Amino acid sequence: MAPSERPPHARHVPEPRRCLVTGATGYIGGRLVPELLAAGYRVRCVARSPQKLRDHPWSGQVEAVRGDVTDEDSLRAAMEGVDVAYYLVHALGTGPGFEETDRRAARIFGRRARAAGVRRIVYLGGLTPGGVPERALSPHLRSRAEVGRVLLDSGVPTAVLRAGMIIGSGSASFEMLRYLTERLPVMVTPRWVRTRTQPIAVRDVLRLLVGCAALPDEVHRAFDIGGPDVLTYRDMMRRYAAVTGLRRRLIAPVPVLTPRLSSLWVGLVTPVPGAIARPLVESLRHEVVCTERDIAHHVPDPPGGPLGVDRALELALRRIRDADVATRWSSAATPGVPSDPLPTDPDWAGGSLYQDRRERAVDASPEAVWRVVEGIGGENGWYSLPLAWALRGWIDTLVGGVGLRRGRRDAARLRVGDSLDFWRVEEVLPPRLLRLRAEMRLPGLAWLEMVVDRDARDGAVYRQRALFHPRGLAGHLYWWSVAPWHALVFGGMARNIAARAERDAAGTGRGRRGRGRRGRGRRGAAGKSASAFRPR
Numbered sequence: 001m002a003p004s005e006r007p008p009h010a011r012h013v014p015e016p017r018r019c020l021v022t023g024a025t026g027y028i029g030g031r032l033v034p035e036l037l038a039a040g041y042r043v044r045c046v047a048r049s050p051q052k053l054r055d056h057p058w059s060g061q062v063e064a065v066r067g068d069v070t071d072e073d074s075l076r077a078a079m080e081g082v083d084v085a086y087y088l089v090h091a092l093g094t095g096p097g098f099e100e101t102d103r104r105a106a107r108i109f110g111r112r113a114r115a116a117g118v119r120r121i122v123y124l125g126g127l128t129p130g131g132v133p134e135r136a137l138s139p140h141l142r143s144r145a146e147v148g149r150v151l152l153d154s155g156v157p158t159a160v161l162r163a164g165m166i167i168g169s170g171s172a173s174f175e176m177l178r179y180l181t182e183r184l185p186v187m188v189t190p191r192w193v194r195t196r197t198q199p200i201a202v203r204d205v206l207r208l209l210v211g212c213a214a215l216p217d218e219v220h221r222a223f224d225i226g227g228p229d230v231l232t233y234r235d236m237m238r239r240y241a242a243v244t245g246l247r248r249r250l251i252a253p254v255p256v257l258t259p260r261l262s263s264l265w266v267g268l269v270t271p272v273p274g275a276i277a278r279p280l281v282e283s284l285r286h287e288v289v290c291t292e293r294d295i296a297h298h299v300p301d302p303p304g305g306p307l308g309v310d311r312a313l314e315l316a317l318r319r320i321r322d323a324d325v326a327t328r329w330s331s332a333a334t335p336g337v338p339s340d341p342l343p344t345d346p347d348w349a350g351g352s353l354y355q356d357r358r359e360r361a362v363d364a365s366p367e368a369v370w371r372v373v374e375g376i377g378g379e380n381g382w383y384s385l386p387l388a389w390a391l392r393g394w395i396d397t398l399v400g401g402v403g404l405r406r407g408r409r410d411a412a413r414l415r416v417g418d419s420l421d422f423w424r425v426e427e428v429l430p431p432r433l434l435r436l437r438a439e440m441r442l443p444g445l446a447w448l449e450m451v452v453d454r455d456a457r458d459g460a461v462y463r464q465r466a467l468f469h470p471r472g473l474a475g476h477l478y479w480w481s482v483a484p485w486h487a488l489v490f491g492g493m494a495r496n497i498a499a500r501a502e503r504d505a506a507g508t509g510r511g512r513r514g515r516g517r518r519g520r521g522r523r524g525a526a527g528k529s530a531s532a533f534r535p536r
Helices: 027-038 072-078 098-115 139-152 172-183 202-212 233-244 259-269 274-283 309-321 366-374 386-398 472-508
Strands: 018-022 042-047 063-066 084-087 120-126 158-163 186-190 221-225 250-254 353-362 423-429 433-438 444-454 460-470
Touching: 018 027, 027 042, 027 202, 042 072, 063 072, 072 098, 084 098, 098 120, 098 139, 120 139, 120 202, 139 158, 139 221, 158 202, 172 233, 202 221, 202 309, 233 309, 353 472, 366 444, 366 460, 366 472, 386 472, 444 472, 460 472
Parallel strands: 018 042, 018 084, 042 063, 084 120, 120 158, 158 221, 186 250
Antiparallel strands: 353 460, 423 433, 433 444, 444 460
16 A cells, blocks of 8 residues: 555554653663563663563563663663653662762653653652651652652653552562461561551552653653552561461561561561661651542552452462562662672683582483473572581571572572572573572672583583682682581582483383483682683
8 A cells, every 4th residue: 555545543653652760670771671571661770780570581572772861872772762651770889978879860861861751751660658757767768759859840741659668479468468477477577567557569650650651741840659559568468378378377566676677577577678678667657648549540550449458369379379470579689799790801810710510410301400400499499418408508697698588580480680599689580590690798799600511422411510719818718628528518519410410211111221320529729820710
């Protein structure tokens, strides 16, 4: 059909708006992207490490660019051609100066959005208590409120959504509630469990965020967002127990637990480390209840209204049971942990590199070995000395690290950027390579690399490397202090991974019986040559 013959309604179809999403590697951002795509928007994701987006199911449908909200030059390029810019990042946990970092990043973001002609900024902030002076708020809430003001002052039409507790599979708030309730049938709790709050289901948060992309230009303000239920944290724990069929929890509030002590207590009982638990706990000191529902005038409620607490809990639990958790609170990089990738440049001269190497021939197919490798960690453990791994996790928790209880996002599949107990997936290339970067507190940088190769007889060879790049004298002393245990820890891991793969293969009839050989573990040594980093 020639252009002149097209029906009038097909001649001038407007091009879909382009949305910029910061924080796409995080909990909310990683869930917002597919919702925007489903609504017909074009999406550009900005991330410090765009490769972390590679394994998301929607990665092929978005434009991923490298950038940082504190780097004005990178934002200048990222903002080009953008209609709606989502600000979903914060510097919480990066140190005592995080409020200044948040303030500076918001100013840069607003300035670049205005210069690029962005039509709208959308920011997800925190619900603050009415009648409480800002100086009396927790640093977390105070910074969230300030970021909202900075963006509203940017000269770009801005919608600030102020949410309290978000309930959804994988959210830090939900996992804190879940583990406290499941693990402690009788609880001596801080007085903040009696504070009223107005939680909101994550799917309602996402619905409102998507709806804000179509707000008219004259809408320029903050909105309180929450679900239909107003209740205390104690009520929520009892609701969770009822939804999951647990016995009624006995809860005795006491006035002596400070936010710091409470966060340490939460860090010991739940997978949420103290550094993340503390701002969540501090935010519960004051009553946070919506004072208005004006957002419903612009983004109408769905049929039946927003989800209540019971339904939100049921949906979150169903996602967990179905192993369908898209993102978790740990999806974002943990502040303060090393993020350096494993150096692969042949000319790298980074000093000493300690290695522990293991290699085993496995009487199973490479595919069977890979299934064991990709399923490591979480409920499956680490295939050697569970007590030693648990002890290392406790030590890490006590010194302020992430500990061993973050578990896995998915029980069977890994993707780049996933947290895996106190590791982070740096690279995964099924069915051959898994490389993990340590996020526990260490005097240096550490990686664990697992490789599955096919041998000449169609069986498997499993290769394992633990690598450590020490930082100063403390790093060298650390390596040599734990080296005597490597034969038990890493040698046992290689041996047990191979044995598990062989048992699984024997059960399915896919083993390679009668090959009559076993690989032997080989102990590594310190090295300074970058050749040790070459792929094997």
